[in-house]
Amino acid sequence: xxxxxSYIGFGLPGGVVALSLVFFGANYTPWLYQTMPMxxxxxxxxxxxxxxxxxxxxxxxxxxxxxxxxxxxxRTPWQTLREITAPLIRPGFISGFVLIxxxxxxxxxxxxxxxxxxFRTLAxxxxxxxxxxxxxxxxxxxxxxxxxxxxxxxxxxxxERA
Numbered sequence: 110x111x112x113x114x115s116y117i118g119f120g121l122p123g124g125v126v127a128l129s130l131v132f133f134g135a136n137y138t139p140w141l142y143q144t145m146p147m148x149x150x151x152x153x154x155x156x157x158x159x160x161x162x163x164x165x166x167x168x169x170x171x172x173x174x175x176x177x178x179x180x181x182x183x184r185t186p187w188q189t190l191r192e193i194t195a196p197l198i199r200p201g202f203i204s205g206f207v208l209i210x211x212x213x214x215x216x217x218x219x220x221x222x223x224x225x226x227x228f229r230t231l232a233x234x235x236x237x238x239x240x241x242x243x244x245x246x247x248x249x250x251x252x253x254x255x256x257x258x259x260x261x262x263x264x265x266x267x268x269e270r271a
Contacts, residue, residue: 112161112165115157115158115161116158116161116162118153118154118155118156118157118158119155119158119159121154121155122218123151123155123216123217123218123219124218124219124222126151126154126155126219127151127218127219127221127222127223128222130147130150130151130219130222130223131222131223134147134223142223143223143224143225143226144225145224145225145228147223148219148220148223148224148225148228151219151223152209152213152216152219155212155213155216155219156209156212156213157209159205159208159209159212160205160206160208160209161205162205163201163202163204163205163208164198164201164202164205166201167197167198167200167201167202168194168198168201170197170201171193171194171197171198175193175197176189176193176194179192179193200268200269201268203264203265203268204265204268207261207264207265208265210261211258211261211262211265214230214231214232214254214257214258215232215254215258216230216232217232217233217236220232220233221233221236231250231251231253231254231257232254234246234247234250235247235250235251235254238250
């Protein structure tokens with residue numbers, strides 16, 4: 110039920126989640142408004158389903174007979190997790206982490222509405238520079254974003270072979 114509930118946030122636009130949290134923060138928890146915990150919570154609502162999906166599919170691919178065999182050979186549950194299950198799900202875990210990072214680094218509405226004053230991500234920097242008609246600065250930030258995303262996409266693609 111918790112897993113399925115996490116997918117609700119995936120269908121919501123970042124602006125809707127951000128505006129909801131702005132309303133909640135401004136009216137009920139003003140000490141949390143425009144703080145990193147509020148921004149991290151928005152990112153969790155928006156991006157946790159991506160990680161849950163990749164981790165779930167990795168866990169479903171682990172054969173229970175492997176874990177049962179390890180237990181029959183005298184391994185404790187923690188040893189089985191560490192020596193059998195974790196190495197098998199590592200590619201899915203890494204892919205989920207990178208997928209969340211790639212999506213979060215491009216998120217603009219939630220970051221602009223909920224981040225602390227002065228906190229700028231590459232996406233915010235591109236937006237601010239474009240609004241100021243500083244296209245050279247926007248291009249530099251866009252190139253940096255492109256390079257980070259390309260490198261991390263190659264990491265995800267390398268996990269397919271693992």
